[in-house]
Amino acid sequence: MTDKLSPVDVSTLQERVYLKLREALYQGKFSAGDTLTIRGLAAALGTSAMPVREALQRLVAEKALVQTPSRSIRVASFTPELFWELIRIRMTIEGMATQRAALNSSPALVKNLREINSSMITAIKGGFTEDVLDGNKRFHFTIYEAAEMPQLIEIINNLWLRTGPYLGVAYRMGYSDPFLTGTRFHERVVQAIERRDGRKAAANLKVDIWATAKWFTRHRIAIFGEYEEKPIQIAL
Amino acid sequence: MTDKLSPVDVSTLQERVYLKLREALYQGKFSAGDTLTIRGLAAALGTSAMPVREALQRLVAEKALVQTPSRSIRVASFTPELFWELIRIRMTIEGMATQRAALNSSPALVKNLREINSSMITAIKGGFTEDVLDGNKRFHFTIYEAAEMPQLIEIINNLWLRTGPYLGVAYRMGYSDPFLTGTRFHERVVQAIERRDGRKAAANLKVDIWATAKWFTRHRIAIFGEYEEKPIQIAL
């Protein structure tokens, strides 16, 4: 009898506000350097200041937002140096997760990854850019889940949140080429996972991350806020 | 004229409360599983509830504290699985930082590290356990600073905060043997950095982390809260 009941929503208002803002950041609805005000967001979301305030501070703690010395809250913006540092960190950490995932390889996992990847390809050809973004995220995190390291996934999630606005930029501009080349690396990752070759899997995944990042700087996408000094292009 | 003035403290109350709680966690003044109440801490610190509330939520966002489904806030406690996962993550990330630090090696850095390490040894022999803890942290972070990756340091800092209570346990018990063996690995790390051998440096640092963690489980230190189910001892 009781098993027919689905759990009711017991989340707090603060939590829902947090998720909403997080989602908006992921989708690049805010651009780097934007100032977010408590009262402004509270009015927009139809709540009081309190929940917004706590959600914002949580995002600041997660480094998705930054607080200026004058205590106003802005969307984090990168210098090229910080951007490439983050990419290097992602390559190391997500490479680690991939390596462990390969050890836990199973036919079901491989099949699942292949399906996601091919659905990505059709989404790219069809021009459904939002599906492409979603598929890319699903592909990566399906691997990371397979590593069975919950704390590591939390960390990776946080890193993605920081780079989130970037992919959103590509989405807005209608670009999808970096993802198309990405699917080729994805296939190589899957093949390595299939053979339980952790090193190869990690190596190809790192190339995927690197190639995508490289594409952004090659196209000089406006991801570096003008708030920072010296937005110089650097080679890896 | 104005250069004679030193800057005044412009930090917020919330920030000072946060730092105080963080420090307490580092020193292991709270034990795993303890419940922290807003009003209780506010009374103890002589502030209102507001700053405490925000400091606690920041620590929750950083995973130093956890929030139960009933929304009470506790000091995070580990299962052995989560503990070893964290150690593995630390080995990878801090290994990465060490590798890059070796590339930025300089005679000054090597000299500095040797001094810290030898001061650690005398602190151990003298029984100044607090200095030992401090020296160990200084040794590691001097290396990580040399990597010149600010975001990476933030991440490492957070990982140390999560494992913080543990070293505090050793401090309370008056143990210092894990640190004595640690200084031997430290010396090997320094030698590798001196030769700019990133791989060797990272490898020895990983062993240092692993050996310290191993010591804790070998001595069955009570680091795993009874709040969790199945606190089983596992081998790496």
Add this chain to the structure above:
DNA sequence: ATCGTTGATTTGTGATCACACATTACGGCA
């Protein structure tokens, strides 16, 4: 004795307000 119930107390959440500081706009003076 064990379990469920009831009541008292504690606790987190969210709203509202006062205040100090930051930011902006305006206006006068060089």
Add this chain to the structure above:
DNA sequence: TGCCGTAATGTGTGATCACAAATCAACGAT
């Protein structure tokens, strides 16, 4: 026109309060 005080507005911080949910204690029934 350019610069600098000054007023006006906006904004984060911290305090306080109301409320619902959780926790704990005492009590009674089985």
